[in-house]
Amino acid sequence: MEFIGKQVLFLLLSLAYCFPFSSATLRHTTGQGTSLTVEKPEEVLTSPNGVFSAGFHSVGGNAYCFAVWFNHPSLQSRNRTIVWMVNRDQPVNGRRSKLSLLKTGNLILTDAGKFTVWETNTLSNSSVQLSLNNTGNLVLHALEGVSLWESFLFPTDTLLPQQLLTRNTKLVSSRSQSTYSSGFYKLFFDNDNLLRLLYDGPESSSLYWFDPWLGNWDAQRSTYNKSRIAVLDSLGNFSSSDNFTAVSADYGAVLHRRLTIDYDGDIRVYSWKEEEETWVISWQAIQKPCTIHAICGANSICSYVAGSERKCSCLPGYNMKNHTDWSYGCEPGFDLSCNKKESGFLQLSHIQFYGYDYGYFPNYTLHECRTLCLQLCDCIAFQFTFFRDRGHANCYPKTLLLNGYLSPDFNGDFYLRLPESNLLSYTNSVVEYSLDCPSEGTVVTTVKSRENGTLKFMLWFACGVGGLEIICIFLVWCLLVRTGQSSGADKQGYLAAVGFRKYTYAELKKATKGFSEEIGKGGGGIVYKGVLSDNRVAAIKRLNETNQGEGEFLAEVSIIGRINHMNLIEMWGYCAEGKHRLLVYEYMEHGSLAENLFSNSLDWKKRFEIAVGTAKGLAYLHEDCLEWVLHCDVKPQNILLDSNYQPKVADFGLSKLQNRGNLKNSSFSRIRGTRGYMAPEWVLDLPITSKVDVYSFGIVVLEMVTGKGPTEGVHVLDCKGETEHRRLVKWVRENRNRAATNAMTSWLEEMIDPRMKGKYEMGKMEALVRVALQCVDEDRDARPTMSQVIEMLFQEENVH
Structure with missing residues (x-):
């Protein structure tokens, strides 16, 4: 008996811990003419089994909503698992607000005792009661058992077992993990009787589940059932009238379950683990979170690596609008001109922006796609995807940048339109932040739905057909090459194999x-x-x-x-x-600059024009080209001259193609270039950037002005053991500094190549030397960019 008494005492203490309010408020029903007030948080309705409670829940400073939640004693009030909320978008005051069941049978929620925020609009001549059932359903019913209103018919973001999602209902996500107001994601039945997920933002909307590019039958969905019903049962099976079925990883009898559309746009089934006293995810609809539309807002990129959290980044040149909420996305930090000559493009590989295209342009070359975007004032980027199996590329000009997704599996490239004047400065402006994911539970595993078997078959079938297409295309291409019938379109192709x-x-x-x-x-x-x-x-x-x-x-x-x-x-x-x-x-008629430098064919005007033309070519590689290219071997032998002595930079064999957004991590397997023209970074093992080409260009210009090679002996003893490629530079600098100290005006005449026989324009020669010395500065950050070099030379040309 003593043992039994102790057990009863323990049971009573446990109940007191679980329900720490007076026995007068342990009720699951309230009658007509009664109210639940916000100022008495202990006044709640509790289901007979003690699982659910209904009452006022704090959603912020002096802001309350009337809600139903799971009654877990281990969870504090601020961490309650809310399953239903009546006034999520219009919280009430913390004083004099109440939920009242009027004698007319109408259930109303009033704010501060004055304003009616919500009501059931019910009317009954007989007595009515408000009850919280064991299922979590809040029901207003007459004494004879007739239901007048119930919360299960008006879900917010959660379905409980046996609660139906119908043609007249929908689930709407919360705004954020800590904000209960309505968010942008919805689970609903569309007009084709299909269960869909929709992003419904303030400025745009789009379907994203099932995959929007799949047809109904490809997704194993049926449109022929008009009932439009979806339900989660207590065993963990979620099924819909359109033939969609998903089974929880822990299928079977579990204490509690719920299905929720989370603030991040994914729908998940949660199971309560009694031992750990926490929720775990036993199924979720979308395995790749970055495929959820607008998850990082406009003008941003979502990236995800399995086992880590999702991350959001602003596009280069864009800044985050709201540092506490990624749904606001990013905004441009620049003004984009409609003048196509003032715009350039920055390539971002393996990035896809789905939807919001100006149009779809198949079989376009990269040049054609770029030109098309430049001609459209509202085109802010374009997607360019080459399909190897088809042998051509598709062009997608973009007018709105939503649904950006970085994926190594995506083979296309994204080209962002930016002001050409400072295009290079945007390459380091990618800002990445962590995006908080739901912390309510941990993913246990995911059970494949019935659609996956068919999808797998379709995938293998598509791969087989695609392989056959590739073989056919290859055979046809080989035939064309043998007969010499290469098409004119090949000239601007994207890949070497067809270009x-x-x-x-x-x-x-x-x-x-x-x-x-x-x-x-x-x-x-x-x-x-x-x-x-x-x-x-x-x-x-x-x-x-x-x-x-x-x-x-x-x-x-x-x-x-x-x-x-x-x-x-x-x-x-x-x-x-x-x-x-x-x-x-x-073929270049006049050969290389090296062949002409030591002849009498290049007067001062041609040398100046060669310097400007070479600078333009390198600037294109560094800043205007759709790829970011380092030449790495700029020297007179690699600058060729046409019939009019116009220069063309040649020999890209030592080039290093770099990702614009990865400058800090640039690496080279070996030192590149030619001794005498190489920047100090190569020897000092510093990061290699476009400034190595700027240095080499400076050496070439000094060589054109002086007629002396970079490793030739000049009239300066190299007493400090400096590397040979600095001899010419040091000699020029010392002459200029000595002239500045002694107020000499003829210092340049002593240095200019005697082959020009005094026939030159002093101002332009001084400009070349001045720019060249800036280019060969040992500090790479002090060197100008090639576009700045062009600007300085043009200014000098206009002055003189």
């Missing part, structure tokens, strides 16, 4: 008469003059038959295939046959 004419080794051997006329030589190979079958004169570079030569070949083909500028060499084709690797370029 240039592929020559046979025999064709190029014949064109060069057995590689007999050598016109240039470099570390990567020898250049020969040749005449192609269409009578065009070409420069044909035969790469060394080594692994390094093949690597340089692939670098040139992939990089030059992406660029087009009047001061960059144009490539016409290539050969990849056995060990043979050859590149076919346009």
